[in-house]
Amino acid sequence: MEYLEKGFRKNSDIVSRKIDDEFILVPICKAVGDVNCIYTLNETGASIWQLIDGKRKLKEMEDEIFKEYEVDSQVLEKDIEEIMKEFEEINCILEVSN
Numbered sequence: 482m483e484y485l486e487k488g489f490r491k492n493s494d495i496v497s498r499k500i501d502d503e504f505i506l507v508p509i510c511k512a513v514g515d516v517n518c519i520y521t522l523n524e525t526g527a528s529i530w531q532l533i534d535g536k537r538k539l540k541e542m543e544d545e546i547f548k549e550y551e552v553d554s555q556v557l558e559k560d561i562e563e564i565m566k567e568f569e570e571i572n573c574i575l576e577v578s579n
Contacts, residue, residue, distance in 0.1 A: 484562055485543060488577045490535030495573040497530060504530060506573055520571060525550075526564050535577050539565065 496507045504527035506520040522530055532542040543561055568574040
């Protein structure tokens, strides 16, 4: 539960776009050859990404997503934590101090 009390903002070195039904994250690079990865988000990941604003804590984001989807709250909490840790690993989010 402690993790859900954290807040995050998007890294300005990442550009996000919705293309058709997919949401993608692209690292900003100096040259086209520098692009190592383009990340495609699933529906849950896209919902989380859209809620990251540097102001909300993860718990608030969880509450918003819970309203949108029919899912067990423990499953949602686990999914959010896993997705946020993946976002941290690829450096597309930064933790904000409260």
